[in-house]
Amino acid sequence: MPETRLAQWRERIDLALAAALPSADGGAHRLHAAMHHAALLGGKRMRPLLVYAAGDLCGADPVALDAPAVAIELVHAYSLVHDDLPAMDDDDLRRNQPTVHIAFDEATAILAGDALQTHAFSVLADAPVADAIRVALMRTLAQAAGSAGMCGGQALDLAATGNGAAIGIEALEHLHALKTGALIRAAVRMGALCANASEADLARLDVYAGALGLAFQVRDDILDVEGDSDTLGKTAGKDAVQDKATFPALLGMQASQARLQALAARMDDALEPFGERARLLAALGRQAVERRF
Template sequence: MTSAMSDLTGWRERADAALARALPDPSLPPQRLSAAMRHAVLLGGKRMRPLLVYASGVALGANVESLDAPAVAVELIHAYSLVHDDLPAMDDDALRRGQPTVHVAFDEATAILAGDALQSLAFEVLADAPVSDAIRVSLLRTLAIASGVGGMCGGQALDLAATGNGTAISVADLERLHALKTGALIRAAVRMGALCGGASSTELDALDRYADALGLAFQVRDDILDIEGNSATLGKTAGKDVAQDKATFPALIGLEASRARLQELGAAMTAALAPFGARADALAALGRLAIERDR
């Protein structure tokens, strides 16, 4: 497992470098917009989604160079979603990754444009991926579906509808909400890496089960950290879920049951990865990080 952690460190550095190359030159106009985009992307973050691209792709035998584009693209979509999620009209947060959110550091209009531009850039990068035309189309379709009304945006709409009435939603509906808002992009990251490695339908099904469990585990842990964590460690405002009466797992089933659900999801990830053996060590390590993280 030491080797897997070493791989993750190297892939994170690779993703950071690729993201920096993909973003617009801040010395060229429109400088303010370019600076806002770089602020949104380059000031830290766990890079979970790019790491999942690399981990699943390498597990399936993909050339690491072919994974840079989907790794960058999925992180750009994630960054854009955070910029918009932090806006006053959405979650209204002033802190992200330990830094002022984009609309605070710049202004609200620039933040909206930065999010829009990051989304467009994601598909531009993916359209130039050094893979076959068939795989490129599959990558574009996978990311588009995960980002839209049947994925992240749809989940955010459900989340907004539940905010202020957080205990009125059922656990099943909450899991569906997070399967869209958080899980869809995580699933897309895993699937895009596997597609670059020529995964079979059986392998894709197993990786989808892993990703579904990981996405939900990530959100359950997020809900727990909002209660138990602090803003300095989290890099974002702690306690906001309770203050806004958001639908969360601790609110519906309690902290202990939420921790037990995490363990169940960890077991589901282990079972899904079993057919891959040691090839999936990095994916297994990312699953543990999602469950055990403190930020």
């Protein structure tokens, strides 16, 4: 059953994350405690699960997948810490817990995000893979996290906040292909790279991951309208209050749901050539489309 395998991988990544982080009791203990708060208090673990699932599809050694799975979750955790800051989305709640700048303070939150990001590359530098693969993993994650990926998308999102209706649907899709999609595409690619996947397989997986990243964001926008804070684990309804560019704001809810189903079909089409080997990636795609938080 895919659910059993995904649960096993989730337990694996939680243990690997805890082992990779510096002790909360030693050295800069307040900073380390903030890093633990950001990385270990729940979360869907979608990105590391994608690393494992893509690696499994391509035949990677599971031991080789731990480092990229940890690294991409550390970068994701750093991005959430900074995204919640007063200068960004200014949110008090994440995963039903106080955000890092609320639980600690703003300066500690900034440093915790910085430390999580740099630690991700330290983890990759020690990955038990061939040198060429290690370099490819580091390049993939760096490109996905930087100005051509997640940070660039966040900048576009901030520029559109307060005038969300003016951006247009193509610009919105580009924004989220960077802000949300880049790390998701990197997760899938990093798993496949650990197995020396062919260029043809990498191209098919990139189509799947591109559709998944956009579907994840469309569903996120829908949940911000339909969901409640207790279920979501973060403040619901903030997109409308901040006049952010979202799919429901630009397309309406019915068209957003239709877009979500079209993206689900695109994922299925991209995975079809892999047959049964793609069952775990397909399950993660369904989770993204059907999730309630």
